[in-house]
Amino acid sequence: xxxxxxxxxxxxxxxxxxxxxxxxxxxxxxxxxxxxxxxxxxxxxxxxxxxxxxxxxxxxxxxxxxxxxxxxxxxxxxxxxxxxxxxxxxxxxxxxxxxxxxxxxxxxxxxxxxxxxxxxxxxxxxxxxxxxxxxxxxxxxxxxxxxxxxxxxxxxxxxxxxxxxxxxxxxxxxxxxxxxxxxxxxxxxxxxxxxxxxxxxxxxxxxxxxxxxxxxxx
Amino acid sequence: xxxxxxxxxxxxxxxxxxxxxxxxxxxxxxxxxxxxxxxxxxxxxxxxxxxxxxxxxxxxxxxxxxxxxxxxxxxxxxxxxxxxxxxxxxxxxxxxxxxxxxxxxxxxxxxxxxxxxxxxxxxxxxxxxxxxxxxxxxxxxxxxxxxxxxxxxxxxxxxxxxxxxxxxxxxxxxxxxxxxxxxxxxxxxxxxxxxxxxxxxxxxxxxxxxxxxxxxxxxxxxxxxxxxxxxxxxxxxxxxxxxxxxxxxxxxxxxxxxxxxxxxxxxxxxxxxxxxxxxxxxxxxxxxxxxxxxxxxxxxxxxxxxxxxxxxxxxxxxxxxxxxxxxxxxxxxxxxxxxxxxxxxxxxxxxxxxxxxxxxxxxxxxxxx
Numbered sequence: 001x002x003x004x005x006x007x008x009x010x011x012x013x014x015x016x017x018x019x020x021x022x023x024x025x026x027x028x029x030x031x032x033x034x035x036x037x038x039x040x041x042x043x044x045x046x047x048x049x050x051x052x053x054x055x056x057x058x059x060x061x062x063x064x065x066x067x068x069x070x071x072x073x074x075x076x077x078x079x080x081x082x083x084x085x086x087x088x089x090x091x092x093x094x095x096x097x098x099x100x101x102x103x104x105x106x107x108x109x110x111x112x113x114x115x116x117x118x119x120x121x122x123x124x125x126x127x128x129x130x131x132x133x134x135x136x137x138x139x140x141x142x143x144x145x146x147x148x149x150x151x152x153x154x155x156x157x158x159x160x161x162x163x164x165x166x167x168x169x170x171x172x173x174x175x176x177x178x179x180x181x182x183x184x185x186x187x188x189x190x191x192x193x194x195x196x197x198x199x200x201x202x203x204x205x206x207x208x209x210x211x212x213x214x215x216x217x218x
Numbered sequence: 219x220x221x222x223x224x225x226x227x228x229x230x231x232x233x234x235x236x237x238x239x240x241x242x243x244x245x246x247x248x249x250x251x252x253x254x255x256x257x258x259x260x261x262x263x264x265x266x267x268x269x270x271x272x273x274x275x276x277x278x279x280x281x282x283x284x285x286x287x288x289x290x291x292x293x294x295x296x297x298x299x300x301x302x303x304x305x306x307x308x309x310x311x312x313x314x315x316x317x318x319x320x321x322x323x324x325x326x327x328x329x330x331x332x333x334x335x336x337x338x339x340x341x342x343x344x345x346x347x348x349x350x351x352x353x354x355x356x357x358x359x360x361x362x363x364x365x366x367x368x369x370x371x372x373x374x375x376x377x378x379x380x381x382x383x384x385x386x387x388x389x390x391x392x393x394x395x396x397x398x399x400x401x402x403x404x405x406x407x408x409x410x411x412x413x414x415x416x417x418x419x420x421x422x423x424x425x426x427x428x429x430x431x432x433x434x435x436x437x438x439x440x441x442x443x444x445x446x447x448x449x450x451x452x453x454x455x456x457x458x459x460x461x462x463x464x465x466x467x468x469x470x471x472x473x474x475x476x477x478x479x480x481x482x483x484x485x486x487x488x489x490x491x492x493x494x495x496x497x498x499x500x501x502x503x504x505x506x507x508x509x510x511x512x513x514x515x516x517x518x519x520x521x522x523x524x525x526x527x528x529x530x531x532x533x534x535x536x537x538x539x540x541x542x543x544x545x546x547x548x549x550x551x552x553x554x555x556x557x558x559x560x561x562x563x564x565x566x567x568x569x570x571x572x573x574x575x576x577x578x579x580x581x582x583x584x585x586x587x
Contacts, residue, residue, distance in 0.1 A: 069331075077345075084348070085349055104335055104339075108342070125335065
């Protein structure tokens with residue numbers, strides 16, 4: 001559990017674009033042995049949603065929102081030395097942002113949570129063209145595809161992408177999530193039987209059961 | 219000018235100047251003062267322009283009325299900023315209006331964000347690959363350790379039987395057969411060394427390298443370590459000169475491992491020494507530190523090859539004088555052992571002069587942090 005004072009100091013520094021202070025706070029938490037999942041859910045995810053909310057309400061500028069994302073993205077680098085050490089399960093996931101979607105950090109955090117649970121993840125980043133993603137899925141043959149959507153207006157692109165994936169890989173499990181879904185789940189999502197909407201990083205583990213798999217070795 | 223426009227111009231983020239016909243600033247709005255400085259009136263307009271090559275010509279700018287012209291402006295914070303300027307003459311005055319090139323700023327911002335994302339993705343990939351390499355390295359060490367462990371026993375048996383035959387059956391064998399046995403024995407000794415080194419390295423890399431620390435007299439450790447070296451030096455006709463301080467302290471060290479290092483370093487020196495040369499070993503105690511050094515008169519190591527010495531399986535171009543073989547692991551193991559004792563090991567060498575290897579151990583041995 002992250003202390004409220006810690007959270008408030010971090011959030012203030014984040015909004016002020018003070019990367020160094022944010023880095024110090026994250027380092028302190030890491031030194032204290034915070035669980036990576038807790039750091040992701042209670043600090044990174046929570047602040048990003050809060051900042052997104054401020055942006056949607058015209059309380060902060062696009063530039064400020066981008067600065068916050070860029071700082072958070074650089075802070076994820078501090079976590080990586082702790083992230084990939086876990087024992088592996090024999091599961092692979094491809095994680096991507098929908099075409100035209102430039103906000104990649106949510107998808108990356110999903111990939112990181114999967115890594116923490118022993119999955120091998122392939123993170124394709126922002127604005128991945130559909131044909132390239134299909135080719136990559138064909139090569140890697142993942143157990144799951146994760147698609148992140150932050151901007152509500154990109155739902156049509158997401159739908160097209162899901163249709164294309166479903167046509168080529170009908171058995172592939174697909175998870176979707178991201179800030180765009182805060183405005184409500186689109187009805188078309190129910191048309192795809194292998195599609196799962198994941199509302200938060202917490203629910204990624206709880207609902208989708210990604211940590212139910214037995215690890216290969218201790 | 220109507221007062222309402224004046225108010226807006228004063229409050230807007232545009233830079234606004236009124237100049238005389240010579241280009242001297244008569245007045246400026248609040249933004250201009252905020253970004254460029256408090257005192258602008260009376261200054262020539264060109265004084266606020268960054269003009270590296272002295273090519274700025276105010277007259278030619280002012281004559282292009284209503285044409286947007288980019289100018290790099292010196293801001294009061296010392297950073298240059300590009301503004302898009304328009305000039306307009308009205309009566310005896312010239313009006314100059316500059317606005318930020320927002321398209322350019324937006325392009326730069328987008329590029330930086332994309333680069334930041336790419337860098338972050340690459341960093342993630344790099345960490346992932348590192349973790350995979352670590353895992354592979356561990357598997358390799360496990361395999362190496364298992365293979366070396368399983369090979370040790372049969373090699374030991376072949377070595378024992380070959381030595382037994384050399385000792386006991388020599389009178390019944392001809393010179394050629396004895397030669398074969400000697401070759402088998404020498405090869406076994408070398409194989410055993412490789413296997414021992416592999417076991418050491420795999421233990422070190424797997425983090426299973428443990429020190430058996432006991433208080434021992436370092437002078438005794440030196441004597442023990444040199445036992446094999448003395449025979450080796452004698453066989454090659456090399457003078458092994460040993461000099462040690464009369465009073466040496468007891469240190470908390472792993473005796474067998476420090477002996478291993480001493481034997482190895484001195485053995486290297488002998489192997490690289492020409493016959494009838496000298497190998498000097500010194501052991502002193504000074505300023506709370508044990509200082510060991512071994513110096514040979516061999517061919518020396520070229521400067522550009524010195525960094526290979528402490529890297530696994532890297533061998534220098536220098537050949538041993540008696541054709542002895544090397545695993546390329548001895549110095550790696552020596553360094554690990556010395557560092558595990560909180561010590562330091564280093565090497566100096568000059569081509570055609572010889573090589574000087576040193577290590578120091580703190581008086582408190584491995585207990586010292």
